[in-house]
Amino acid sequence: MIDLKLLQKDFQGVSDKLVRKGVSVELLDSLKKKSEELKTAKVDYETLQAAQNTMSKEFGIYKKEGKDVSELKARVDANKIKITEALEVQRIKQEELESLAMSIPNIPDDDVPDGEDENDNIEIRKVLTPREFNFTPKEHWELAEQNGWIDFERGVKLATSRFSVSFGMGAKLERALINFMLNFNSKRGFEEVSVPSIVNRAALEGTGQLPKFEDDLYKIEDQELFLIPTAEVPVTNLFQDEILSPNQLPIKLTAYTSCFRKEAGAAGRDTRGMIRQHQFHKVELVSITKPEDSDKIFDEMVQTASDLLSALELPHRLVNLCSGDLGFGAAKTVDLEVWLPGQATYREISSVSNTREFQARRAKIRFKDENKNSFVHTLNGSSLAVGRTMVAIMENFQNEDGSITIPKVLESYIN
RNA sequence: GGACAGCUGGCCGAGUGGUCGAAGGCGCACGCCUGGAACGCGUGUAUAGGGCAACCUAUCUAGGGUUCGAAUCCCUAGCUGUCCA
16 A cells, blocks of 8 residues: 555655556546545544543533433433544544545655556667577477476366476476476575465455456355465464564565466467466575565565576576556566577566565555554565466477476476 | 353453552563572563554454453354363
8 A cells, every 4th residue: 555644755756666556647636635524533532532421521520420311311422423433434434535545556666667567668688598409399289288397288177277296207297387386495594385376365455456346256155265375475464463572573485385376367368378377386495684674585586486487497587677567565576487488578477566565555564663653565586486487497498399397406306 | 063161462461340550479671689600689571553652442362242440241153171972
């Protein structure tokens, strides 16, 4: 959630920044008005409540002294009606403000490049050179089927389109990757954690998936519970509504989970293969930091994901997302895109974001900062999306006969 | 699935309608004592919001109700524990 006080204080500055992310000034203006209205309503209510409390105390004294209370009771009753009204006004204002504020995205950092969409993203650097093929490299779905690693039809049979099944070496490789990634991240100081795949509404509001993106989530029928779209949700929300002590920070965690996404609005995109599935495996990094440390840890997380790809000998590049391509909660995002020779293009395999205090404010994650409470910064990043890593291995490590060499670092995990 | 019990501040724990935001203890912080420490003694020690000073509002798992007034009574939900199937 954006800082409403900041919006009051520096409306121009905040709106200038949010316009870059496609938020209209009118929306921000009404947000500012609503927040002022709520304040007034609150003062009104609290004034009446204070009077009520005073009179109630008098009431007790009257009773003790045996005085007549009928006149006082009449006054109190009259005031009570006013309180009920004032409370209702406040409740409505509160709701209006919240629904508005919760749908405003995070303010992008100043160094985020301007732009509309992915075409305006800025490449930071390339890592490793793609290998030269002396034959025409195949795309992963062909290799997956040829090697018997992945069965797309049976995934559809069990669920619906965009589900798949891994067999034999495909399944083994998947498991090997998960283990390898978790171990790798542990060595980099991220503590392993295992979390639920189902979370409640509050958790999703905390990290920003709700209320705006309910259509992208799988909801459990008849319950206010959802399948997680990323481990970022349960892991970040571990600390929801907590006041951490400064010496606990930074908290650096890594988790493996399945992720579930409806992919609403992605019809027709990546329909072949396993680039865009409804269920996929992912190893995630999450950090909770003091504000002054978040830039440093952001770089660490990007580096960890990049090193992971390098360890797997996968050529990739780092991309700084432009303002228009930035996700809802992100102040800054660096994507890692892996080289796919079959498609002769770089495709996203990891996304590292600093949400600064956007999620912390929504999820109420704070720390004691010299006697006063401050919001922490929260960061998240994939390291890595397992399915897409499989895709990258298949395409980059394919041989002319369609067989696939296993990357060296994974050998010990497979045997 | 059924029955019962409980859920109070960082922790333990008192409190069954009226200065209770909450006794007491532990812990923690500071001070005294000490050569230094322990012990002892003293003082302080929840969170959020508004004015941003006095002060005011809210919070004793959550939500609702009764009442002039609720940690205390009633209802619902969640969690924990015990027992029965």
